[in-house]
Amino acid sequence: MSTLCVNGNEQPVIEIKGLRKTYDRKRYVLDNLELKLYSGDMTIIEGKSGTGKSTLMNVIGLLDDFNEGTLCIDGIEINKKTKRKYSIIRAQKIGFVFQAYHLIEAISVKENIMLPFLYSNINVNNDIKQRYDKIVTDLGLGELENKKVALLSGGEKQRVAIARALIKDPKIIIADEPTGNLDMENTKIVIDVFRKLREMGKVIIIVTHDISIATSDDKRFYLKEGKLMLC
């Protein structure tokens, strides 16, 4: 069992104890995982392909179930009773950036970024419009707003996916290879955005092979044989 606690006294935003996940009941992809993440943590998770990084992201992001253990997101224990609230928790607290972007190609950049509000009780008011303008400006998407996503390059799509993850100002941001298709300049822009968010107290979890984006302030973990090891 690997026990990794980061920061001491405050309540963790994400707390995992003894988490186990299997697809076929023969091999555990995640095996007795323990993790605590606090506000302002930027956590980099590395590992070879097929070691379960995406599975861990999916479990933390409530996109997939786990078989054993406990998971708490912002004080809410995740179990069968709270399963109905997964969508609400995702909507309110978690922003996703996927490796394959997972954008809706048929609609415009703006529609994709604003998609989370379709399933939210939050009315799109001036504050949100201002937030939208800022995110679009910071990520250099101003000229692409009304363009159909299908017409964008990989790097542009990645920035749209990041904008979508940030638009609802979530507490937790889970990013799977967020800079995978970006050039150096855009990689810097994206990482700068994440760092600003960290300073604002967000919890950032990044799965990446690009170790150059990590700094000494970040927590780096290596996933191997279902277990997280501190780098």
Add this chain to the structure above:
Amino acid sequence: MLGIKNNIMFIRHVLMMVFSNVPRLILSICGLFVGLLVLTTGNILMNSYYDEAMNRACEFSTNNISVLLEADDEFEKKIISDIDTMQVELKRVSMSSESIYSEQYSNGNICSLNAKVVGTTSMDSENVLMKYNENTTIPVHGNLTKGRFINQNDVSKKNNCVVIDEFTASLLFGEEDPIGKKVILGVGNIGMENVSDEDNVVDDEKDNSFTVVGVFDNYQVTKSNQLEYEKFRVVDNGNIVMSTYIYVPYTALDENGFQEDAQDYLIWHYSDNSGYEKGLQVLNDYKTVYSHKYSKFELMTKDDMKSAVKKELRPIKLFMWLILSALLIISGINSMNTMFFSIKERIGEIGIKKAMGANATDIIVQFLMEGIFMAYIAAAMSLIVGGIVAELIGKGIQSMLFINFKVNYSMETVLFTLIVAGIYGIVFSFIPSYYGAGRKVADALRFE
């Protein structure tokens, strides 16, 4: 519940997703369109047939009561005096028809026109009476187009005058003004158009010539005979015998011995409801007391005729509805299949939306809305195309089968199609939507 702005965003998003893939939209609408087209066309034709039958049977003023009676004159007088002598009209209809016209065409086929002679008291009102069952027809008259109707003077003087319909006038007299011309009953041998002849089988003791004093328009009878006549001229299908009604003073009928096997109809015309209600009450009482004594004592109001027609048409309507429903279900299952494939193609999109916070209900609502929207597009198309198809079928029936068939459109048909489209859209989208909404998020995202 989403805020209003979010609801508007959601609806806008649904519409964008519907139109985002045009081939998929067309395929989905096609299945819905076929079912709704069959429903709309079938509904229009069925309602038209129904309206036609109702019109034929029920061109009957609301405040008329008709009594078919086989009784002696004393009894008739008693009833009339008990109810209302002012509003009553007597019609004496001979059960046999008199031939009034005959024509031999170039191919040797013969066209004849026979008339049921209706002896009447004065025809002051312009009511049209026809019972749906042709075995007991009630004489018909309609709107006057030339001359006058039979009046009290004709009745009291037993004038040999006659009122005929427009088709009869055109057949007998062509373009000439029929007023003042003679119609001869009981003639009609080949080549003897309306002319008395020694070789005719005409009873010399009867004065069988009647002077035309008026012409009326009765759409149903005129149209039927026109079509019959056209068919005779166009299709080599043998001899035809058409029938119509002509009106003479009933005293003239009696005088000339044409009433041997006549049936009497007493018709009360009321201008107000209170008189009508009172008269109806008295007649119902009479029927209760005397119907066992006389072989015929039938009471007819507009409601009675409508009920008789509805009863006769019910099996036809039911049969047609069974066929339409079966076709609708088959078409719906086809639409459901198309929807299934469409949703399977969009599993990735479902995963993305669930990752963004959508729950299963949101997904179901989205796809149901898409299904309903597509159903309404199909409904609008089916109303337009269905109307055109029904019109063509109606014209085909008239021109090829020489049957009078007028296509009627009503708001009822439109509303019915729209309601069925809505239900159709919901029912046949629900299962595919439910399937789509049940996908696990991680699996759905992997699908993309």
